[in-house]
Amino acid sequence: MIFKCKNCGGNSVYSPEKKMMYCPFCDSENSDERQYEHAQMQLCPNCGGEVTYTEHTSALQCPYCDHYIILDERVEGAYTPRKIIPFQYSKEMVKNLIREKFKKCTFAPTDFLSEVRLNTITGEYIPFWMYDYHTRCLFQGEGVKRRSWVSGNTEYTEHAYYHVVRDMSIEFAGIPADASLKMPDGIMDLLEPYNYKELVPFQPEYLSGFLGEKYNMTSDLIESRAHAKMESSAAAMLQQSITGYSSMNAANRSITAPAPDTEFDLLPVWVYRYTYKDQEYPFYVNGQTGKIIGKTPVSSAKVWAYGATLWACLTAIIVMIGYLLL
Numbered sequence: 001m002i003f004k005c006k007n008c009g010g011n012s013v014y015s016p017e018k019k020m021m022y023c024p025f026c027d028s029e030n031s032d033e034r035q036y037e038h039a040q041m042q043l044c045p046n047c048g049g050e051v052t053y054t055e056h057t058s059a060l061q062c063p064y065c066d067h068y069i070i071l072d073e074r075v076e077g078a079y080t081p082r083k084i085i086p087f088q089y090s091k092e093m094v095k096n097l098i099r100e101k102f103k104k105c106t107f108a109p110t111d112f113l114s115e116v117r118l119n120t121i122t123g124e125y126i127p128f129w130m131y132d133y134h135t136r137c138l139f140q141g142e143g144v145k146r147r148s149w150v151s152g153n154t155e156y157t158e159h160a161y162y163h164v165v166r167d168m169s170i171e172f173a174g175i176p177a178d179a180s181l182k183m184p185d186g187i188m189d190l191l192e193p194y195n196y197k198e199l200v201p202f203q204p205e206y207l208s209g210f211l212g213e214k215y216n217m218t219s220d221l222i223e224s225r226a227h228a229k230m231e232s233s234a235a236a237m238l239q240q241s242i243t244g245y246s247s248m249n250a251a252n253r254s255i256t257a258p259a260p261d262t263e264f265d266l267l268p269v270w271v272y273r274y275t276y277k278d279q280e281y282p283f284y285v286n287g288q289t290g291k292i293i294g295k296t297p298v299s300s301a302k303v304w305a306y307g308a309t310l311w312a313c314l315t316a317i318i319v320m321i322g323y324l325l326l
Helices: 091-102 185-190 219-240 300-325
Strands: 002-005 013-015 020-022 032-035 057-061 068-070 122-151 154-178 211-213 247-256 261-276 279-286
Touching: 002 068, 091 261, 091 279, 122 219, 154 185, 154 219, 154 261, 185 279, 219 247, 219 261
Parallel strands: 122 211
Antiparallel strands: 002 032, 013 020, 057 068, 057 211, 122 154, 122 247, 122 261, 261 279
């Protein structure tokens, strides 16, 4: 499908600033008309150019006319996302965020923050499985409280022993794990947290203006990642519930949960893939919060130039001191 403006025929896209559909050609708001195309579409419905995409692509941009196309069969049936967090940051806003964050990186390559390079940033909706756990946490152990005091010339220490039991039920809602093969799991984890209260029912209009994927893996294949997050959080909460003891000897601790409830959602990520000397330096930006993950490359030419300048300055200072001492 493709969204056309009723007024001028241009490609209507979702605007993060306006929080509505917008035509960048005639400035019309909410003037979009949905046009359906054949499920196995290989040609752009706007210009007729041949489009290519991977087996997981759900939304793409035509390389010839730049119109955004949504593949019907990739957002319907089993691949219909339940919810989505729409982009809150536009491309221009993200470019400014990156410039502000890295403007003091003296040794970054000259074109790293150039308009040409930053214009390659893409907004992508990443598939996530969300897991709900109904967790039971059990703990049994021996807690020790120590009390010391001095009477006369003698120091006394008292040990009191307690049988400690905890039986807690903890509900975890919406623990995320990305279902995209091309996105690094560790990076996606670092981009958290999102404000999941802003999840809204999915509508394909949100995809217009961005790239997108259907889930690459079923929920059972990546559930272990969400389970590890749940266990870590549950263990921390269990530990926080046991306080006031000088020491604790655990006899038994268990964290159990039945199979989780799952939901397929889409979360927004901006991606800046900068290449320097044949090596890619990717940067990822949370499309809702603006959080940036990435490391700038170092320009050896700038390092040498800085060193040469510093040496020249030092040499000049030494020469001036020599003249003053004459």
